[in-house]
Amino acid sequence: MGLEIKFIERELHPIMYIIVPLGAFSLAFLCGGVLMSWAGVNPISGYEAFISGAIGSPVKFADTLVRTTSFLLMGVGLAFALRARVFNIGAEGQYIMGAIVGTWVALLLQENLPPSITIIASLTMAMIIGGLWAGFAGYLKATLGINEVVLTVIMNWLAFKLLQWLLRGPLKNPLSEMWPMSPPIQAKIPVIISGTRLHLGFILAVLIAIGGYFLMFKTNYGFKLRVAGMNPDAAKYAGYDVRKIIISSMILSGSLAGLAGAIEVLAVYHFLYEGISIGLGYTSIIVALVGKLHPLAIIPSALMFGALYNGVVYLQSALGVSYTLSKAMEGMIYLFVLISEVFLKYKIRIIRR
Amino acid sequence: MIPLETLSSIINLAIAMSTPLALAGLGEVYSERSGVLNLGVEGIMLMGAFTAFHFTYITGNLIVGYFTAILVGLILGLIKATLSISLKVNQVIAGMGIYFLGFGLSDFLYRTIYGAEYVTIQKSIQVPIPILSSIPVIGPALFKQYPAIYLTYMLLPLAWFILYRTRWGLALRAVGENPRVADTLGVNVFHVRYLAVLFGSAMAGFAGAFLCLGVVGLFYENLTFGMGFIAIGLVYFGKWDPLRMWAGSLIFGTAWSISTFLQDYFTKAGYPTATYFLLMIPYIVVIISLIAVSRKAKAPASLTIPYTRE
Numbered sequence: 001m002g003l004e005i006k007f008i009e010r011e012l013h014p015i016m017y018i019i020v021p022l023g024a025f026s027l028a029f030l031c032g033g034v035l036m037s038w039a040g041v042n043p044i045s046g047y048e049a050f051i052s053g054a055i056g057s058p059v060k061f062a063d064t065l066v067r068t069t070s071f072l073l074m075g076v077g078l079a080f081a082l083r084a085r086v087f088n089i090g091a092e093g094q095y096i097m098g099a100i101v102g103t104w105v106a107l108l109l110q111e112n113l114p115p116s117i118t119i120i121a122s123l124t125m126a127m128i129i130g131g132l133w134a135g136f137a138g139y140l141k142a143t144l145g146i147n148e149v150v151l152t153v154i155m156n157w158l159a160f161k162l163l164q165w166l167l168r169g170p171l172k173n174p175l176s177e178m179w180p181m182s183p184p185i186q187a188k189i190p191v192i193i194s195g196t197r198l199h200l201g202f203i204l205a206v207l208i209a210i211g212g213y214f215l216m217f218k219t220n221y222g223f224k225l226r227v228a229g230m231n232p233d234a235a236k237y238a239g240y241d242v243r244k245i246i247i248s249s250m251i252l253s254g255s256l257a258g259l260a261g262a263i264e265v266l267a268v269y270h271f272l273y274e275g276i277s278i279g280l281g282y283t284s285i286i287v288a289l290v291g292k293l294h295p296l297a298i299i300p301s302a303l304m305f306g307a308l309y310n311g312v313v314y315l316q317s318a319l320g321v322s323y324t325l326s327k328a329m330e331g332m333i334y335l336f337v338l339i340s341e342v343f344l345k346y347k348i349r350i351i352r353r
Numbered sequence: 354m355i356p357l358e359t360l361s362s363i364i365n366l367a368i369a370m371s372t373p374l375a376l377a378g379l380g381e382v383y384s385e386r387s388g389v390l391n392l393g394v395e396g397i398m399l400m401g402a403f404t405a406f407h408f409t410y411i412t413g414n415l416i417v418g419y420f421t422a423i424l425v426g427l428i429l430g431l432i433k434a435t436l437s438i439s440l441k442v443n444q445v446i447a448g449m450g451i452y453f454l455g456f457g458l459s460d461f462l463y464r465t466i467y468g469a470e471y472v473t474i475q476k477s478i479q480v481p482i483p484i485l486s487s488i489p490v491i492g493p494a495l496f497k498q499y500p501a502i503y504l505t506y507m508l509l510p511l512a513w514f515i516l517y518r519t520r521w522g523l524a525l526r527a528v529g530e531n532p533r534v535a536d537t538l539g540v541n542v543f544h545v546r547y548l549a550v551l552f553g554s555a556m557a558g559f560a561g562a563f564l565c566l567g568v569v570g571l572f573y574e575n576l577t578f579g580m581g582f583i584a585i586g587l588v589y590f591g592k593w594d595p596l597r598m599w600a601g602s603l604i605f606g607t608a609w610s611i612s613t614f615l616q617d618y619f620t621k622a623g624y625p626t627a628t629y630f631l632l633m634i635p636y637i638v639v640i641i642s643l644i645a646v647s648r649k650a651k652a653p654a655s656l657t658i659p660y661t662r663e
Contacts, residue, residue: 035461035465038465039465087445089449140643140644140647144644144647144648145647145650146589146643146644146647147585147586147589149392149445149582149585150582150583150585150586150589150643151586151640151643153579153582154579154582154583154586154636154639154640155636155640156579157578157579157636158633158636158637158640161629161632161633161636162633164629164632165626165629165630165632165633168625168626168629169626169629169630172626279456282452282453282456285449286449286453289446321465322460322461322464322465324457324460324461324464324574325457325461326457327453327456327457327458327460327461328454328457328458328461329457330453330457331396331450331451331452331453331454331455331456331457331458332454334449334450334453334454335432335436335447335450335451335454338436338442338446338447338450339436339440339442342440342441342442
C-alpha cells in the first residue's frame with residue numbers, strides 16, 4: 001500500500017505561456033524581497049532602486065538593452081542546440097573564446113585596416129572559433145557518445161584559464177601593471193543612440209533572432225532539427241543524419257555565443273579583461289528555456305533577464321546588496337518556471353493504492 | 354631528480370585535491386546507478402562549502418560545519434529528487450536549476466554576512482596515523498592527512514562492496530537498468546531513487562565542506578571551480594564504478610598537484626605567467642581521459658528517464 005502520483009495531461013491555453021514565466025518572476029521577486037530584508041534592506045526601496053537601475057532613465061534602459069544583446073544572441077543559439085536535445089552548457093566558454101579571438105584579430109588588424117573591415121573580420125573569426133569550440137564537443141558527442149554537459153562545462157573552465165593566461169602573457173597590456181587586461185581596441189562597433197551605450201550589435205542580435213525563427217520553423221533543416229530532438233528514433237527512421245544535426249546545432253549555437261563575446265568587447269568595453277563573462281553564458285541557458293526555445297519568445301525573455309541583471313547591479317551600488325542576488329533569483333525563477341509548468345501541463349492526482 | 358620529500362608532498366596534495374571529487378563522484382555514482390542524473394552537484398557543493406564555512410566560523414567546531422553541510426545537501430537533494438522523480442521534470446534542466454540556486458545563493462549569503470573581505474577560519478588539521486605515517490615517501494603522502502580523507506579511504510571500498518555484493522546494491526542497479534522489472538520483483542523504484550539522490554546530494558554537501566574546511570580554509574565566489582561537473586565527468590570516466598571513479602579523481606588530483614608544484618618552480622625561474630598556463634592542464638587531462646574511455650562507457654539504461662507505474 002502506498003501513495004501514487006498520477007499525471008493527466010491537459011491542454012494549455014497559449015496565454016499561459018506568458019503568464020507562467022511572469023508568475024515565476026513574481027514569486028522569485030517575492031523571495032528576493034525576503035532575502036533583501038534579511039540583508040537589512042527594505043525590499044520596497046530595494047525594488048525601487050532595482051527598477052530605476054533597470055529602466056529608470058533612457059540611458060539605463062539602453063544599458064539594459066546592451067545587456068540583453070548577449071543574452072539574446074546566446075539564447076537563440078542555445079535554442080537550436082537544446083531543441084536538437086544537445087545540452088550545450090558551454091555558451092560561457094564559447095563566449096570567452098569569441099571574446100579572446102575577437103580581441104586578438106582586432107588588435108592585429110586595427111593598425112592597418114579601416115575599422116569597418118577590422119570589425120567584420122573580428123566578428124567573423126569570433127564566430128568561427130565559437131563554432132569550433134562548441135563543434136568539438138558536438139563532434140565528440142555525436143561520434144563517441146561523450147556526455148556533452150560534462151564536456152562543455154569542463155571546456156568553459158579551460159577557456160577561462162586560457163583567458164587568464166593570455167591576459168598575463170601574449171595579450172597583456174604592457175601599460176597595465178596591476179590589472180590584467182588587453183591593450184585598448186580602437187575599432188569600435190558604433191553606438192546607435194548618442195549619449196547611451198546602445199550599439200549596432202543590439203540590432204544585429206534582434207535580426208539574428210528573427211532569422212533564427214525562420215531557420216527553425218520555416219526551413220527543412222529546422223524541421224529535421226526539431227524532429228531529431230523530439231524523437232531521435234523517428235529521425236533515424238526517416239533517414240536524417242542525426243550526427244550531422246547534433247554537430248551543426250552545436251556549431252550554430254557556439255558561433256552565436258562567440259559572436260556575443262566579440263561584440264561585448266568591441267562595442268562595450270573596448271578591451272578584454274577577466275570579468276568579461278561572469279556567468280552570462282549560464283544565464284543564457286535560463287533565458288533560452290524561459291523563452292520556450294523559440295527564437296522570437298527569447299527576445300522578451302532576454303530583455304527580462306537583462307533588466308534583472310542590470311537592476312541588481314544597480315541595487316548593489318545603491319544599497320550595497322551583493323550582485324549575486326541576481327544569480328540566486330535566476331535559480332529561483334528557473335525552478336519556479338519548471339514547477340509551475342508541471343502543474344499547468346498536468347492534472348496531478350494522488351492515488352492511494 | 355625530484356627530492357623524495359617533494360614527491361611525497363606532491364602525492365599528499367594530489368590526494369587532498371582528489372578527495373572532494375571522489376566524495377561528490379561517489380554520490381553521483383549512486384544517484385546515476387538508480388537512474389537519476391544530478392547535474393546540481395556543483396551547486397550543492399557550493400552551498401555545502403558555504404554552510405560548512407559559516408557554521409564552523411560561528412561555533413568554532415569543524416564537526417558542526419560538516420554536519421550542517423550534509424544537512425543542506427539533503428535539503429537541496431530533496432528538491433532535486435522531488436523534481437526529477439515525482440514531478441518527472443527533465444533531469445538536465447532540473448539539475449541546472451539546483452546549480453544556479455546553489456551558485457547564486459551561496460555567494461549572496463556569504464557577501465551579505467561577511468562583506469567583501471575574505472575571512473579565514475581554522476582549517477582542518479592533518480592527523481598522522483602512527484606507524485603507517487613513518488613509511489618513507491608513502492607514509493607522509495597517504496597517512497599524514499585530514500580525517501575526512503581517512504574516511505574516504507574507507508567509504509569508497511565500502512560503497513563498491515555495497516553496490517556489487519549486497520542486496521541493496523543489486524536493487525539499486527536493477528532500478529537503474531530496468532525499473533519495470535525491479536518493480537515487478539517488489540523493489541520500490543521511487544524509494545530507491547529518492548534514497549540514492551539524497552545520498553548523492555549529501556555526499557556533494559560533504560565534498561563541498563571538505564573543499565572549504567580541508568583544502569582552502571575560506572569561502573569565496575565559485576570556490577569549486579567546476580569540481581562538481583568534473584566529478585560527473587569522472588563518473589563517466591569510471592563507468593559508474595566507485596573504485597574506477599576514485600582512480601579517475603586521483604589522476605585529476607595528480608594533474609592538479611603537479612601543475613601547482615610546477616608553478617612554484619616556474620615562478621622561481623622567472624616565468625610567473627606560466628602558472629596560469631599550467632592551470633589549464635588538469636582540465637585538458639579530464640577531456641583526454643573522457644575521450645580515451647568513451648568507447649566502452651555504457652550508462653545505466655534508465656539514466657535520465659523518469660519511471661511511471663502503469
